Amino acid sequence: MDWQSRIVTAIPTAMDTKPKLAVWKFASCDGCQLSLLDCEDELLAVAQQLDIAHFSEASSQVSEGPFDLSLVEGSVSTPDDLERIQKVRQQSRFLVSIGACASAGGIQALRNYADISDYISVVYASPSYISTLKTSTPISQHVKVDFELRGCPIDKHQLLHVIQTYLQGRRPQISSDSVCVDCKRNQIPCLMVSQQQACLGPITHAGCDALCPRFNRACFGCFGPKNNCNTRSLTAWLQSEQALSKPELTRLLHTFNSDSFVEPEYAEE
């Protein structure tokens, strides 16, 4: 169901009873769900408009589906997750994945570049108890996702905007700009140009309002690749002008969205 068809289906529900909200956790740190609880000033208004039917982080009282709006946090990383995400989708009229784990596999997707059995044997005393998948993958790889909110963690204003536009049956206005656009709107001198910091801002999706650059720290890329992401050109520049080595470039790209910033072939050093 896209946003347009939802306008037809959801408005009668909203008039009869409050739409039911569910929050689901997969492989994640819980930080994105906490963004909803962090909406301290707005939380009452959210509860007035939506029936918070399933949100284990907030209450152990959970009601049965189906749910009108599901927020899904985390990546698919265990055999159990594979089944559970299908059930979540079946019970959800509208599904929004929230955060870098749900939209790109998260930090745990670093395992996608290594042998999972090596990790398990090093980390756990009794590896036989561990049941896990070889890869950590985004929700959209398994079920249809109606909208993706990026970030590690997500931005609470964007979350509220998505909830608000959902309630009104209109399309969210989430910008597809680069982080640079927000940097410039905040009038921050470019950290790459003026301080030679290795910044992922030019290839990263906006949404954080340039949070790190505002504190004089180059962008980590936690919102993932932006539209028309030219990773090759940026890394070539960082290699030639800032003398970053290939392992340094790999490390720069492989943090929060390791599986979505596609590494180009680097020039020989």
Next chain:
Amino acid sequence: MTECRKWNVEHLQTLLDVLNAQGYCIYGPQLRSDAVVYGEIDAIEQLPAGWHDQQSAGSYRMDSDGDPQLFGYALGPQSWRKYLQPPRERLWSAKTNTDTQAITVSESKPAGKKMAFLGIRACEVHAIDIQDDVFLNGTIQDNRYAARRENLFLVAVNCGHVVSTCFCTSMGEGPKVDAGFDLCLTEVYKNGEHFFAVAAASDCGRSVLQVCGSAKLSESDKRLVTKVERDARLAVEQNVQLNTEGIEQLFYNASDSEYWQELADRCLSCANCTMVCPSCFCSNTTDSGDVSGRKFERWQQWDSCFSADFSYLHGGSVRASTASRYRQWLSHKLASWQQQFGRSGCVGCGRCVSWCPVGIDLRAEVQALRLRSHNADD
């Protein structure tokens, strides 16, 4: 224009005091986060004394050699546009009354304070003149821009320091400010002597100059002033220029050139060039409200032709590729702007060159496009 007079550094503080007393909010250059940026000032100690910039494609560095020059830098990343067309502003807000369900809309008006810009360069005066074409001189006036622009007091400062990205001489204005200011200064620091030549070009400027007081420039002072101005011109003229000859036709003929794709291989489509450009004027509007649906706001903010949303029409972006976005930006700025407003949209400040994270230099790109089209003609 009245005859040039002489100011010492203390006169500059008097100028700030006089403008303050006349109700102006004064904005000027300051050093912050390793760059010269513009902010509110009321004391000359806030100016970036002794700081000089070095700029090249994708690079900006500040260093200080301890000299007392207050305007010894060329240009910072910000342009004065941020005061006349703020990066973000609320246009209106609306509220529904819980009992009566009546909707009240209130327009957000500009603060209406008088502004004075201290240290504006020739290219930046030129840029404001170009933005006037867009916001004031067309068939539709932007009332918000007009309100900010109305009482603007400009204290221009002729360039004494030039960086490699400057090419104002290609675009017909600068580095000396010829018109469009209230007061114009040339800073001289030579043989331990530090003074300003000051000229007034408006009634407002003349009256402020009279209140501040001034001295007569001696013949040797005048020679020093002329030397600063001439050296700056020579320095800009020795930089790589933007060849504007037949540029409109060059771009119109090159719309299908493969060159745009080659450029797009380097371009990040990050929008930095348009965001630092002092004459770019595009904006978008977004609506937001609270969860209860009772409060709404409409905001306007800077937008860029490098964004996917910018060319979004029914069903998708008209300019989906980076190649088409770069072509749009450069073709508009240098060519079709002339059709639209009767002159080029570029002032030669070079900000798009310095602040491009991967150092794309439009002067070099235009030259490469020329070579390409010559070869195609052969």
